[in-house]
Amino acid sequence: MHVMILGAAGMLGQKLARAVDAGAIPGVSHLTLVDRVQPQPVPGLPCVCEAVDLETPDVVEALVERDPDLVFHLAAVVSGQAEAEFETGYAVNLDLTRRLLEAIRHRARVPRLVFSSSLAVYGPPFPDIVPEDFVLRPASSYGVQKAMCELLVSDYTRKGFVHGTSVRLPTVSIRPGAPNAAASGFLSGILREPLAGKDAELPVDENTRVWIASPDVSVQGLAHAGAVEWTRISAYPVLNLRGISVTVSEMLDALEAEAGPAARARVQRVDRPEVARIVQSWPQAFETKAAEELGFPVNASIADIVHEYVSQFGKTI
Amino acid sequence: MHVMILGAAGMLGQKLARAVDAGAIPGVSHLTLVDRVQPQPVPGLPCVCEAVDLETPDVVEALVERDPDLVFHLAAVVSGQAEAEFETGYAVNLDLTRRLLEAIRHRARVPRLVFSSSLAVYGPPFPDIVPEDFVLRPASSYGVQKAMCELLVSDYTRKGFVHGTSVRLPTVSIRPGAPNAAASGFLSGILREPLAGKDAELPVDENTRVWIASPDVSVQGLAHAGAVEWTRISAYPVLNLRGISVTVSEMLDALEAEAGPAARARVQRVDRPEVARIVQSWPQAFETKAAEELGFPVNASIADIVHEYVSQFGKTI
Numbered sequence: 040m041h042v043m044i045l046g047a048a049g050m051l052g053q054k055l056a057r058a059v060d061a062g063a064i065p066g067v068s069h070l071t072l073v074d075r076v077q078p079q080p081v082p083g084l085p086c087v088c089e090a091v092d093l094e095t096p097d098v099v100e101a102l103v104e105r106d107p108d109l110v111f112h113l114a115a116v117v118s119g120q121a122e123a124e125f126e127t128g129y130a131v132n133l134d135l136t137r138r139l140l141e142a143i144r145h146r147a148r149v150p151r152l153v154f155s156s157s158l159a160v161y162g163p164p165f166p167d168i169v170p171e172d173f174v175l176r177p178a179s180s181y182g183v184q185k186a187m188c189e190l191l192v193s194d195y196t197r198k199g200f201v202h203g204t205s206v207r208l209p210t211v212s213i214r215p216g217a218p219n220a221a222a223s224g225f226l227s228g229i230l231r232e233p234l235a236g237k238d239a240e241l242p243v244d245e246n247t248r249v250w251i252a253s254p255d256v257s258v259q260g261l262a263h264a265g266a267v268e269w270t271r272i273s274a275y276p277v278l279n280l281r282g283i284s285v286t287v288s289e290m291l292d293a294l295e296a297e298a299g300p301a302a303r304a305r306v307q308r309v310d311r312p313e314v315a316r317i318v319q320s321w322p323q324a325f326e327t328k329a330a331e332e333l334g335f336p337v338n339a340s341i342a343d344i345v346h347e348y349v350s351q352f353g354k355t356i
Numbered sequence: 357m358h359v360m361i362l363g364a365a366g367m368l369g370q371k372l373a374r375a376v377d378a379g380a381i382p383g384v385s386h387l388t389l390v391d392r393v394q395p396q397p398v399p400g401l402p403c404v405c406e407a408v409d410l411e412t413p414d415v416v417e418a419l420v421e422r423d424p425d426l427v428f429h430l431a432a433v434v435s436g437q438a439e440a441e442f443e444t445g446y447a448v449n450l451d452l453t454r455r456l457l458e459a460i461r462h463r464a465r466v467p468r469l470v471f472s473s474s475l476a477v478y479g480p481p482f483p484d485i486v487p488e489d490f491v492l493r494p495a496s497s498y499g500v501q502k503a504m505c506e507l508l509v510s511d512y513t514r515k516g517f518v519h520g521t522s523v524r525l526p527t528v529s530i531r532p533g534a535p536n537a538a539a540s541g542f543l544s545g546i547l548r549e550p551l552a553g554k555d556a557e558l559p560v561d562e563n564t565r566v567w568i569a570s571p572d573v574s575v576q577g578l579a580h581a582g583a584v585e586w587t588r589i590s591a592y593p594v595l596n597l598r599g600i601s602v603t604v605s606e607m608l609d610a611l612e613a614e615a616g617p618a619a620r621a622r623v624q625r626v627d628r629p630e631v632a633r634i635v636q637s638w639p640q641a642f643e644t645k646a647a648e649e650l651g652f653p654v655n656a657s658i659a660d661i662v663h664e665y666v667s668q669f670g671k672t673i
Contacts, residue, residue, distance in 0.1 A: 172490075172491040173491060175491065175503075180515070183508070186492075187504045187507055187508075190500045190503055190504055193500070194497055
């Protein structure tokens with residue numbers, strides 16, 4: 040089985056390639072990893088790694104001609120960029136996905152497709168727990184583009200052109216690496232930075248509740264969406280993946296349990312009303328019955344998320 | 357004020373042009389009527405009527421350069437054609453709307469736009485009364501295309517490129533003219549044909565419940581969406597227009613009250629399982645609080661709908 044990952048150089052794409060290489064999906068014979076920058080090869084399976092601009096005419100079409108059995112489509116511009124650069128957002132997040140689907144439609148083979156969507160397809164006001172059939176009401180161009188792609192993936196699947204599944208990931212925490220400018224960045228930073236002996240800023244109240252999953256669980260979820268029997272998952276064209284609903288205060292408790300009160304003391308409350316406004320407009324918890332029924336993974340607790348990070352990146356205490 | 361109607365030769369488009377001409381929207385100085393076939397001019401206002409293929413490159417762009425203050429976008433291929441001709445459906449129902457929005461985005465002026473959407477953005481299973489924030493889950497390519505356009509209209513509006521409102525019309529009954537092949541056709545035929553002294557076929561049980569509005573109320577609703585103060589309607593980027601929920605049996609009671617038992621006896625139950633399946637998959641009633649609050653019109657009763665038709669087209673009894 041030939042697995043292709045579009046967006047394979049990103050944090051999740053790289054981890055997904057390694058997970059597939061390590062056997063997360065049965066029967067994989069070779070991989071094609073594609074991104075704007077050169078993706079890292081995996082140590083085990085035969086692997087073609089390519090740096091290409093997916094927006095260049097015929098590039099997506101040529102990739103689909105290599106007849107992948109399973110495509111993970113993770114390539115996208117992020118929410119902030121899609122909002123600032125209107126045309127780029129639609130070109131990458133909508134048109135590229137549509138060209139991918141059109142290329143697949145014109146092939147004889149019907150591959151599986153896992154499309155990485157986002158909770159940004161939803162918009163406020165939210166109930167405490169967002170049900171699985173909650174209305175699509177995106178409050179950003181990014182959310183509109185992801186919602187439109189979900190609709191396309193569902194329609195191409197209904198017509199039998201592809202076997203597609205759109206998955207909406209929780210906020211990923213703890214992201215490794217340097218702090219970034221995303222509004223959600225502090226949800227990794229308040230744990231990652233103190234674990235490395237550095238200070239971190241907290242732009243929201245400690246009672247703010249968020250919906251998160253660890254990088255490993257997020258990647259296992261993507262892999263599972265491509266591995267579970269099609270006859271089972273085909274009833275769910277769009278899935279909210281499983282996360283845990285925690286308060287910032289609970290996150291800091293877990294930090295303190297792992298690394299002591301000195302680590303917690305490195306987190307300083309700062310006033311960033313714009314970040315607070317964005318984060319508080321996000322839903323705090325989701326119903327994920329379909330994903331549970333289909334055996335998708337979930338973190339046991341916020342302590343579990345902290346342990347995953349420390350076991351891979353260590354701590355400086 | 358310059359009003360432009362795209363799709364002005366269709367039944368609703370023609371009626372809308374005449375309603376605007378008769379003063380349904382205050383302050384209109386001239387009209388541009390556009391369709392694939394030559395639209396009929398209106399008797400009063402200055403009016404440019406053009407038969408053009410809106411899919412031809414630069415046609416939509418050139419129309420937008422005439423700087424309309426208010427655009428009604430009714431041009432579409434219907435549900436059956438969009439399902440049978442996959443590429444045509446996306447080209448007309450999605451790409452044309454997007455090109456219209458893009459052309460408007462590049463102009464200095466920010467016009468009002470009323471986009472004619474459809475209840476096909478919803479899919480089963482339905483509650484007895486579908487709430488206004490019900491999930492978008494279209495079961496047809498037509499519904500997917502309309503849902504994608506609603507998302508685009510909302511995003512372009514949020515960004516300030518257009519002042520757009522998407523309106524979802526109930527099934528229109530009683531449509532004048534010849535019987536057509538649409539699954540909903542009998543919802544006009546079972547009243548129109550007996551009123552003209554002809555037989556009609558009923559492909560569903562009499563207890564089937566449907567959501568309908570008369571042609572006049574549908575057109576008044578479209579006009580109202582373009583006339584109501586922008587500051588009021590801008591809070592509702594997508595509106596379910598008002599309809600009445602009636603059973604087929606209640607429709608036939610109204611026919612009998614208008615034209616006697618002989619007229620009702622002309623309606624013969626036939627077995628059309630495919631039509632029955634489609635019609636019974638439609639929702640039976642909708643919550644329309646936003647449209648009520650904004651003063652949208654509604655038929656008083658099914659008798660009111662029958663009277664509207666008879667007053668315009670007469671009856672043969």
